[in-house]
Amino acid sequence: MTKAQPRRRKDTRPAELLDAALDVFAEKGFAAARMDDIAARAGAAKGTIYLYFPSKEAVFEALVRTAIVPNLERAEAVADRHDGPIGPLLRQLIAMLTETLREQRIVVLPRLIIGEIHRFPDLTRFYKANVLDRGLGLIARMHRRGVDRGEFRHQDSDAVARLVVAPILLMAIWRTVFAPHSDEPFDPAPVLAAHIETLLRGLAADPRDDAQEVPK
Amino acid sequence: MTKAQPRRRKDTRPAELLDAALDVFAEKGFAAARMDDIAARAGAAKGTIYLYFPSKEAVFEALVRTAIVPNLERAEAVADRHDGPIGPLLRQLIAMLTETLREQRIVVLPRLIIGEIHRFPDLTRFYKANVLDRGLGLIARMHRRGVDRGEFRHQDSDAVARLVVAPILLMAIWRTVFAPHSDEPFDPAPVLAAHIETLLRGLAADPRDDAQEVPK
Amino acid sequence: MTKAQPRRRKDTRPAELLDAALDVFAEKGFAAARMDDIAARAGAAKGTIYLYFPSKEAVFEALVRTAIVPNLERAEAVADRHDGPIGPLLRQLIAMLTETLREQRIVVLPRLIIGEIHRFPDLTRFYKANVLDRGLGLIARMHRRGVDRGEFRHQDSDAVARLVVAPILLMAIWRTVFAPHSDEPFDPAPVLAAHIETLLRGLAADPRDDAQEVPK
Amino acid sequence: MTKAQPRRRKDTRPAELLDAALDVFAEKGFAAARMDDIAARAGAAKGTIYLYFPSKEAVFEALVRTAIVPNLERAEAVADRHDGPIGPLLRQLIAMLTETLREQRIVVLPRLIIGEIHRFPDLTRFYKANVLDRGLGLIARMHRRGVDRGEFRHQDSDAVARLVVAPILLMAIWRTVFAPHSDEPFDPAPVLAAHIETLLRGLAADPRDDAQEVPK
DNA sequence: TATGAATGAGAATTCATTCAT
DNA sequence: AATGAATGAATTCTCATTCAT
Numbered sequence: 001m002t003k004a005q006p007r008r009r010k011d012t013r014p015a016e017l018l019d020a021a022l023d024v025f026a027e028k029g030f031a032a033a034r035m036d037d038i039a040a041r042a043g044a045a046k047g048t049i050y051l052y053f054p055s056k057e058a059v060f061e062a063l064v065r066t067a068i069v070p071n072l073e074r075a076e077a078v079a080d081r082h083d084g085p086i087g088p089l090l091r092q093l094i095a096m097l098t099e100t101l102r103e104q105r106i107v108v109l110p111r112l113i114i115g116e117i118h119r120f121p122d123l124t125r126f127y128k129a130n131v132l133d134r135g136l137g138l139i140a141r142m143h144r145r146g147v148d149r150g151e152f153r154h155q156d157s158d159a160v161a162r163l164v165v166a167p168i169l170l171m172a173i174w175r176t177v178f179a180p181h182s183d184e185p186f187d188p189a190p191v192l193a194a195h196i197e198t199l200l201r202g203l204a205a206d207p208r209d210d211a212q213e214v215p216k
Numbered sequence: 217m218t219k220a221q222p223r224r225r226k227d228t229r230p231a232e233l234l235d236a237a238l239d240v241f242a243e244k245g246f247a248a249a250r251m252d253d254i255a256a257r258a259g260a261a262k263g264t265i266y267l268y269f270p271s272k273e274a275v276f277e278a279l280v281r282t283a284i285v286p287n288l289e290r291a292e293a294v295a296d297r298h299d300g301p302i303g304p305l306l307r308q309l310i311a312m313l314t315e316t317l318r319e320q321r322i323v324v325l326p327r328l329i330i331g332e333i334h335r336f337p338d339l340t341r342f343y344k345a346n347v348l349d350r351g352l353g354l355i356a357r358m359h360r361r362g363v364d365r366g367e368f369r370h371q372d373s374d375a376v377a378r379l380v381v382a383p384i385l386l387m388a389i390w391r392t393v394f395a396p397h398s399d400e401p402f403d404p405a406p407v408l409a410a411h412i413e414t415l416l417r418g419l420a421a422d423p424r425d426d427a428q429e430v431p432k
Numbered sequence: 433m434t435k436a437q438p439r440r441r442k443d444t445r446p447a448e449l450l451d452a453a454l455d456v457f458a459e460k461g462f463a464a465a466r467m468d469d470i471a472a473r474a475g476a477a478k479g480t481i482y483l484y485f486p487s488k489e490a491v492f493e494a495l496v497r498t499a500i501v502p503n504l505e506r507a508e509a510v511a512d513r514h515d516g517p518i519g520p521l522l523r524q525l526i527a528m529l530t531e532t533l534r535e536q537r538i539v540v541l542p543r544l545i546i547g548e549i550h551r552f553p554d555l556t557r558f559y560k561a562n563v564l565d566r567g568l569g570l571i572a573r574m575h576r577r578g579v580d581r582g583e584f585r586h587q588d589s590d591a592v593a594r595l596v597v598a599p600i601l602l603m604a605i606w607r608t609v610f611a612p613h614s615d616e617p618f619d620p621a622p623v624l625a626a627h628i629e630t631l632l633r634g635l636a637a638d639p640r641d642d643a644q645e646v647p648k
Numbered sequence: 649m650t651k652a653q654p655r656r657r658k659d660t661r662p663a664e665l666l667d668a669a670l671d672v673f674a675e676k677g678f679a680a681a682r683m684d685d686i687a688a689r690a691g692a693a694k695g696t697i698y699l700y701f702p703s704k705e706a707v708f709e710a711l712v713r714t715a716i717v718p719n720l721e722r723a724e725a726v727a728d729r730h731d732g733p734i735g736p737l738l739r740q741l742i743a744m745l746t747e748t749l750r751e752q753r754i755v756v757l758p759r760l761i762i763g764e765i766h767r768f769p770d771l772t773r774f775y776k777a778n779v780l781d782r783g784l785g786l787i788a789r790m791h792r793r794g795v796d797r798g799e800f801r802h803q804d805s806d807a808v809a810r811l812v813v814a815p816i817l818l819m820a821i822w823r824t825v826f827a828p829h830s831d832e833p834f835d836p837a838p839v840l841a842a843h844i845e846t847l848l849r850g851l852a853a854d855p856r857d858d859a860q861e862v863p864k
Numbered sequence: 865t866a867t868g869a870a871t872g873a874g875a876a877t878t879c880a881t882t883c884a885t
Numbered sequence: 886a887a888t889g890a891a892t893g894a895a896t897t898c899t900c901a902t903t904c905a906t
Contacts, residue, residue, distance in 0.1 A: 013865095029332065031247030035901060045867045047903080056901065114389055115331020119245065124397040132394065159410035166382040173330055178348065181340040194375035202418030226890070251876065261892045266877070445886090461767065463679030467880060477888045479882080488880065546821055547763020551677065556829040564826065591842035598814040605762055610780065613772040626807035634850030658869070683897065693871045698898065 014052045017042045018063045019105075026108035026176070030060055030116040060116065061123045067109060068131050071100045072138075079138055086146035087200055093139065094168065098192060101172040110172045136161040143203070152203045160203065167195045230268045233258045234279050235321075242324035242392070246276055246332040276332065277339045283325060284347050287316045288354075295354055302362035303416055309355065310384065314408055317388040326388045352377040359419070368419045376419065383411045446484045449474045450495050451537075458540035458608070462492055462548040492548065493555045499541055500563050503532045504570075511570055518578035519632055525571065526600065530624060533604040542604045568593040575635070584635045592635065599627045662700045665690045666711050667753075674756035674824070678708055678764040708764065709771045715757060716779050719748045720786075727786055734794030735848055741787065742816065746840055749820040758820045784809040791851070800851045808851065815843045 020042035024033045035056060039046045053059045075096055082089045101107050117124050139161035146152035171188045179186040225232075236258035240249045251272060255262045269275045291312055298305045317323045333340050355377035362368035387404045395402040452474035456465045467488060471478045485491045507528055514521045533539050549556050571593035578584035603620045611618040657664075668690035672681045683704060687694045701707045723744055730737045749755045765772050787809035794800035819836045827834040 029247065029335065031245070032335070034899090046901090047867055048865080050902070051865070111330055111334075114327055114393060116245065118327075118393050118396075119248070121397055124394065128394050128398060155410050155413065156406045159407040160414070162386065162407050163383050163411055163414055166386040167379050169386060170378065170382040177330060177334050178340065178344045180334075181337055182344060190372045191375040191378050194371050195379055197371065198376070198379055198415065198418030200418075202414030202416075229890090250874090262876090263878080263892055264890080267890065270877095272876070461679065461764065463677070464767070466878090478880090479888055480886080482881070483886065543762055543766075546759055546825060547677065550759075550825050550828075551680070553829055556826065560826050560830060587842050587845065588838045591839040592846070594818065594839050595815050595843055595846055598818040599811050601818060602810065602814040609762060609766050610772065610776050612766075613769055614776060622804045623807040623810050626803050627811055629803065630808070630811055630847065630850030632850075634846030634848075661869090682895090694897090695871055695899080696869080699869065702898095704897070 013044075013048070014062070017044065017049055017052060018059070018066065021059050021063050022067065022105060022108070025060065025063065025112055025116075026105075029112070030056075030119075057120065061120060064109075064113060064117065064123055064127060067106065071096075071106075072131060072135050075135070076138055079142060086142050086149065086151055087204075089142055090139075090146075090164065090200070091196055093142070094164065094192075094196060097165065097168050098171075098188070101168065102188075107172050108176045110169050111176050114173070136165070139164050146203070150205055153205050155203070164199065167191060229258075229260070229264070230278070233260065233265055233268060234275070234282065237275050237279050238283065238321055238324070241276065241279065241328055241332075242321075246272075246328070246335075273336065277336060280325070280329060280333065280339055280343060283322065287312075287322075288347060288351050291351070292354055295358060302358050302365065302367055303420075305358055306355075306362075306380065306416065307412055309358070310380065310408070310412060313381065313384050314387075314404070317384065317391075318404075323388050324392045326385050327392050330389070352381070355380050362419070366421055369421050371419070380415065383407060445476070445480070446494070449476065449481055449484060450491070450498065453491050453495050454499065454537060454540070457492065457495065457544055457548075458537075461544070462488075462551075489552065493552060496541075496545060496549065496555055496559060499538065503528075503538075504563060504567055507567070508570055511574060518574050518581065518583055519636075521574055522571075522578075522596065522632065523628055525574070526596065526624075526628060529597065529600050530603075530620070533600065534620075539604050540608045542601050543608050546605070568597070571596050578635070582637055585637050587635070596631065599623060661690075661692070661696070662710070665692065665697055665700060665707070666714065669707050669711050670715065670753055670756070673708065673711065673760055673764075674753075677760070678704075678767075705768065709768060712757070712761060712765065712771055712775060715754065719744075719754075720779060720783050723783070724786055727790060734790050734797065734799055735852075737790060738787075738794075738812065738848065739844055741790070742812065742840075742844060745813065745816050746819075746836070749816065750836075755820050756824045758817050759824045762821070784813070787812050794851070798853055801853050803851070812847065815839060 017038065021033070021038045023041055024037045027033075028037070033056075035046050035049055038059065039049055042049075049059065053062060075093055078092060078096065079089065082092075101110070113127065117127060136158065140157040143152060143155075143157040143160045143164075147154055147157070171191055175186055175188070233254065237249070237254045239257055240253045243249075244253075249272075251265055252262050254275065255265055258264075265275065269278060291309055294308060294312065295305065298308075317326070329343065333343060352374065356373040359368060359371075359373040359376045359380075363370055363373070387407055391402055391404070449470065453465070453470045455473055456469045459465075460469075465488075467478050467481055470491065471481055474480075481491065485494060507525055510524060510528065511521065514524075533542070545559065549559060568590065572589040575584060575587075575589040575592045575596075579586055579589070603623055607618055607620070665686065669681070669686045671689055672685045675681075676685070681704075683697055684694050686707065687697055690696075697707065701710060723741055726740060726744065727737065730740075749758070761775065765775060784806065788805040791800060791803075791805040791808045791812075795802055795805070819839055823834055823836070
């Protein structure tokens, strides 16, 4: 009954569909998301999705593959350009990650990935290699640089990298899973402040160095 | 046409079924888990589940409601009994949580809950109130006690509580989601060591106090 | 959990069960009635029904077989004993049928039988032979007697018998099917009055004979 | 794995499905009718039904809502157009109803409705208001007109309306319920003749007026 | 390219029936 | 005689996928 939009630019359609898919997956999870829903939210017919993606699985994979890497590349660019003490860089990277996850659309991805990715072995490997190992590797390298500079104590840098991101990811999850069903709004600011403060003190070679204010 | 073998196990059956459900949900997620699978793994017929739980949703709810609170109560008992410096208590609580999540059966729960609980508003509220707020509250109280004793710096105790658990939960998730699809085995020990070390230094009023070894 | 009533008199149990079955079938129809419901309403356990009836079908059959014939026999007794003009006898038989169907428990039977009996070929034959043909036959014989006495016009007595019972059965159906969902209560009295009045005038050899009042 | 053959029949499909549903409901009753059966008889797949009706209940409702009203409207048109004595009109209306119910497809509806409609409260109200009250109202109005013209005796017209239809409905029920399980074929003609004859004599102000032959 | 009617495998749920106690 | 836990066949409904238009 609906007349198709005259002609959709073939090259923007996939992105529109993935955009819609993100919303629907976020709302219902992978299994409960219906292709109909995704199509409807993208203003397309169900069959149209199959012109661009061979299956529902493929939609999920494409979504995960495309949604995060660009953000990671921005972080890498910042780190590459950086010079000088590592503490402030770490603050900045944490701020970037936090900022990314503040965006309403993206914040659901950690939950979605944690909840659903285990059924996609290929995607899991891709994600681990191209997002997690790469992102954690970046932070680990920065930490190692800080150790080399005498700024940080000597610690297992790969382990430290996990400590850096854990509270931020958990806040994102909290916001999508529990905050919507809670009475009081959740304010991430104090947690973020405590995280940076505690982390940098905990990492510092001489903790006294790091009594600066939390930015943001 | 029917083969009945009533083994008169009315009182043990629910636990057996939830046990089986934990495995199946862990393996497939909520949506992909089939009642047939759960029944089969419990050595029962499909219909038997419905003698004890009115729906698949109810099985999930019962599982989440019963699986965690006992562990939390053990932690509370330890904290109640504790006297003296808080640092070692915090180490002990972290060790308990880690130990609980080391058990193969339970480790999947964080992933399962994060991935699926959003479709169960009542359960979400229950879980937030009876597990998260309660568990985080316990840690926050301990931290506050440490601040009062002059052992810890003054910080937002509710925020700190999140920092305490975040790396441990994320390790549990890592183990169920990414480790199975990875080549190298994942060793949580160094992360745990770095976590305790960094955390206690970061929290300490005088970081130098806390140069002890990680117990593990 | 319920301790069985010490010992149920074996001979009253079937009747109690059929009594319960009547209520449950009436409320839900045959297919939607659960053996559990019937047992519960009879204060027995589900398995108990199977001590007396081999199947749900058998319960229905027993119910239909036993519920009506006694009423019919009472009518036959009245007719056998009767002497004199047939008009008043017809009034009395109509009143008896009406009275039987006024009883709340029995009124549902016409609907139940009409709705469900077609799935029970044996029962259908039994019911047709032992209730319908027998009841209609009784009325037809009475009509024929009236014709012979010169009281009624000559008409097909078998056909007339159907005319006699049709409005009464339809009122019973109306009461169970439509009256419960209606705002105004349904009053069968005027229909019954009109029926007797119209019928006896319609049958009478000389209609003028039958201008008496309707008894009610 | 799937064989799709969209024959673009969106506008005729619902009617085809209801047609099939009438047959299947007639044969098995509502509860025992399987969606598979209905689909198969309509030459469609099970899922197709759900494109047009949200549930089995909805199919039944749609069937009842659409199957009868048109017939009623034809009767109203006849009555509206009618002028002159009411007796012949009544004969004609009775003949129309009889004729409608002679059609093999429709004759099952009274049984079906009586047996199953009680589980559909909305439909029951709809049916009572739009079929029964409307149809009985039509006949009652005609009767009242006959009383006004001095053609009929004074009687409760609403009650009379029920007397008019009762034998016809019961014959329809007889034909679907008992005749198929009976040895001798059931011939409605003599009952119909007796009905019209008896009724019109019974209603007539001066019964002698109505010694005409029964048509049909 | 785009559509959406049609398909049918698949899964949750129900409940008559059985039988060990 | 009575019980009620256990069974599993049966049925509704869902939705990813196909393909004629």
